[in-house]
Amino acid sequence: MAWTNSVGMIQRIHTIDSHTAGEPTRVIVDGAPDLGTGSVADQLVRFRESFDAVRCGVVREPRGSDVLVGAMLCKPADPSCDAGVIFFNNVGFLGMCGHGLIGVVQTLKELGRLSSDSCLIETAAGVVSAKLNDDGSISVDNVASYRIAKDVEIQVQGIGNVVGDIAWGGNWFFLVKTPACDLHLSRVRQLQDHAGNIRSHLNSSGFPDVDHVELFGPPTKAGSHSQNFVLCPGLEYDRSPCGTGTSAKLACLAEDGKLMPGERWVQEGILGTAFECTYRWMDETKSRIIPTISGTAFITSESTLRFDSDDPFREGIR
Incomplete structure (x- = not known):
């Protein structure tokens, strides 16, 4: 056309x-x-x-x-x-x-x-x-995912010291460890502003390619391991648990030894919907993982x- x-x-x-x-x-x-x-x-x-x-x-x-x-x-x-x-x-x-x-x-x-x-x-x-x-x-074996920086610290005006990891899951993510946030659908606008503020400071601190920010909180449902809130490049938030963001999370867990190959991880999104996930190492170097993300589309x-x-x-x- x-x-x-x-x-x-x-x-x-x-x-x-x-x-x-x-x-x-x-x-x-x-x-x-x-x-x-x-x-x-x-x-x-x-x-x-x-x-x-x-x-x-x-x-x-x-x-x-x-x-x-x-x-x-x-x-x-x-x-x-x-x-x-x-x-x-x-x-x-x-x-x-x-x-x-x-x-x-x-x-x-x-x-x-x-x-x-x-x-x-x-x-x-x-x-x-x-x-x-x-x-x-549907289960998707995603692209090779990996972390490039652990415990990156930035000073964010209005928030203070922010610590997180930078990882690739098909897109670039900053996965915030601290400070903790109250993740609730009623606070979506505040969460968007919060994550957007973090991203702006991160981009100006030497990481211009990171266009997704992922916040975490405790799960809300039995059987889940975590809840997230993901800010997308256009400042909207992901209604799902975000497949590439969950892949980046698995890469960090794998490198930290907190999740074993084949071990099940259930990631909730801000709506309470979930992806079921596992991973395998890409090769014997154990520097990258192949995440498997399972979810349902209608x-x-x-x-x-x-x-x-x-x-x-x-x-x-x-």
Whole structure:
């Protein structure tokens, strides 16, 4: 698809929406721009450079919202993969998205595009595998995850001394250890401001690539191990426990010896929904883990988005 300003031109993009543990995903299944060949990472660059208006129009108001994560199906370069996918949100692009990948696999199942209960998906952060489970959940073996800095201390105006770890789980996270926060849905706006303040100070303290902040609290339900609150790049919060954020958490637990390979970890999100997780070491060096994140996605709608060239907000409200 070529984005055009020709008078009277209407373009259409077919999407399927789902939510995973409360967090929405909008998958572009038809009408997407032609990104050519190459790896999904290469195609993401072309998407960003030539078709960013499509990203904005699909996930931003008036067709979308700030919380919505978009996913565009594309051709994988890896011949072993069943599909490729590019993730994006209201402010840019994501290397990987855990809840979004679960939503993508549920969408591929809905479309009848999976030949078995297992599949490989190429993302901009690497190839991930997924499995459809008998109980309706989907398990994702995420990209290799690891911690790069432990007990990073920063001084945050209005908060004081903040200590946390920096880790990769498909996106970059600052996992706050102290001070502790009262995680409750009624305090979402305060938590967004709190985490946003931390991120601003962290970015200016030598870590400009960290765009997610993860706060933790005690679990609210029996069988869970932790509750989190995750601030996303566009200042919205993740309604789910965040697949890439949970992967980063597992990497820290593994390196600290607080969680053994194959040992179950249940991570609650701010809504009380949960992901069940385990990990294995990537290799004998034990420097990186392969996390497995399990959750359930539900299809919520199927739509054809219309982009009228005369519409002043065809590219979303910027």
